[in-house]
Amino acid sequence: MANCDILIIGSGPAAWSCALTARQRGLSVTVAAADSATGWLAKAERIDNYPGMPQVSGQELLHVFRQQAEDAGAHILSALARQSMPAGDGYMTLVGNDIVESRAIVLATGAARPTLLPGEEGLLGQGVSWCGTCDGMFYRGMEVAVLSAWHGGVEEGEFLAGLAAHVDYYFLASHAQPAEPPYAICPGKPRTLAATADGRILLTTSEGEKAYDGVFIFRPAVAPDSLMPGLALEGSFIAVDRRMATNLPRVYACGDCTGHPLQIAKAVGEGNIAAISAASDLHNT
Ligand SMILES: Cc1cc2nc3c(=O)[nH]c(=O)nc-3n(C[C@H](O)[C@H](O)[C@H](O)COP(=O)(O)OP(=O)(O)OC[C@H]3O[C@@H](n4cnc5c(N)ncnc54)[C@H](O)[C@@H]3O)c2cc1C
Structure with a gap:
């Protein structure tokens, strides 16, 4: 403080x-x-x-x-x-x-x-977050995605990997990664976010789609x-x-x-x- x-x-x-x-x-x-x-x-x-x-x-x-x-x-x-x-x-x-x-x-x-992803603004605070420190604890033991446009996402991804059961990491823009990150690096450019009927977040990328309990987005x-x-x-x-x-x-x-x-x-x-x-x-x- x-x-x-x-x-x-x-x-x-x-x-x-x-x-x-x-x-x-x-x-x-x-x-x-x-x-x-x-x-x-x-x-x-x-x-x-x-x-x-x-x-x-x-x-x-x-x-x-x-x-x-x-x-x-x-x-x-x-x-x-x-x-x-x-x-x-x-x-x-x-x-x-x-x-x-x-x-x-x-x-x-x-x-x-920043240009937001379609669906992002409406889902902020409802499964989509811009702050791992603020909201990470709500996803303890769950499945989350990190969407990052800069190296600041690495530290956040590492922090979330210590809380969540599984973390997938997607690039909004390319940036360096540690040799052995504690999360899965995923191919595919994020395109849209939407709420599913069972309260999860559906992420659509250029490679397909997958639902997560939480989606964390980091930009500079x-x-x-x-x-x-x-x-x-x-x-x-x-x-x-x-x-x-x-x-x-x-x-x-x-x-x-x-x-x-x-x-x-x-x-x-x-x-x-x-x-x-x-x-x-x-x-x-
Ligand atoms: C290639 C290029 C050439 C240019 N050439 C000239 C020139 O010759 N002459 C001229 O007068 N102007 C030039 N400009 C424009 C000039 O760069 C800007 O007008 C000037 O930098 C504006 O200053 P600023 O402090 O308002 O914002 P910026 O210089 O954009 O600085 C804002 C900074 O705040 C940081 N920031 C943003 N959000 C947060 C946050 N939430 N928390 C912490 N930090 C944050 C950003 O990372 C950024 O570094 C040029 C711009 C570019 C891109």
């Missing part, structure tokens, strides 16, 4: 800019940073329009941003934030296997909104309104005002997740505004 003034969710320019300014405003800061090496900016070979750093690569820029935030005293949890819930005057968020309690939250999750990003129930969106972006405030109390958003233009300078500027707004609101409560 960690306690802080602000939990910043994300690991791109918006998150690091927000963390830096929040620290300068005297706030304690935790950053939930899923592997930034898989983020958008890491793919950019050369950036020419970020002032002061000509011809820098995305990797280099991210490294410098992160280091500066860390040096300023931001505490970094290298894990995916899965879900936030209101708790007292603030929020409780599951980050990897940690619970983080914060007075405010800043969403800096980038633009990626979580849709913002799944992360924070009740969050208002405009299309697939988070709705914010000029202070970067969302519709939820002391929840702010910045960067690509708030909309166009999808640019580093805009993300950095919005991260700065979100930190100043959060600091002002927290100092006045």
Whole structure:
């Protein structure tokens, strides 16, 4: 359990800019940073329009941003934030296997909104889960499937293999595997999910279909309104005002997740505004 003034969710320019300014405003800061090496900016070979750093690569820029935030005293949890819930005057968020309690939250999750499988959204919490730690115990001794788009699924699959009677592992996108995983690697690309008459989940893949007691799905990003129930969106972006405030109390958003233009300078500027707004609101409560 960690306690802080602000939990910043994300690991791109918006998150690091927000963390830096929040620290300068005297706030304690935790950053939930899923592997930034898989983020958008890491793919950019050369950036020419970020002032002061000509011809820098995305990797280099991210490294410098992160280091500066860390040096300023931001505490970094290298894990995916899965879900936030209101708790007292603030929020409780599951980050990897940690619970983080914060007075405010800043969403800096980038633009990626995962494409869900047909049937997935309606079955969430009813046999389909995005969190092994939260729901794994409900499937003790049962048959489950893991559908994973990234290496984070390996750890979850190993955890579930210690609980379930049998785990099948399917790839939503290819990623490395340990030499002897404690689960069965299955061929076939997942296509759809549906409920069966006896309360199981029918997974259809390019190779056929099979029913499971539970299906766990892991991706390197979580849709913002799944992360924070009740969050208002405009299309697939988070709705914010000029202070970067969302519709939820002391929840702010910045960067690509708030909309166009999808640019580093805009993300950095919005991260700065979100930190100043959060600091002002927290100092006045
Ligand atoms: C190939 C390429 C080249 C580009 N070139 C330029 C350029 O030259 N100039 C320019 O201005 N812009 C460029 N861009 C756009 C730029 O990368 C984005 O505008 C910028 O990175 C947005 O920053 P952000 O912090 O909002 O989001 P992102 O950089 O997308 O960072 C968000 C991060 O948060 C992490 N995350 C998401 N959800 C969670 C969660 N639930 N828990 C924990 N972490 C989470 C993600 O893994 C991701 O790493 C380029 C983009 C690409 C793909």
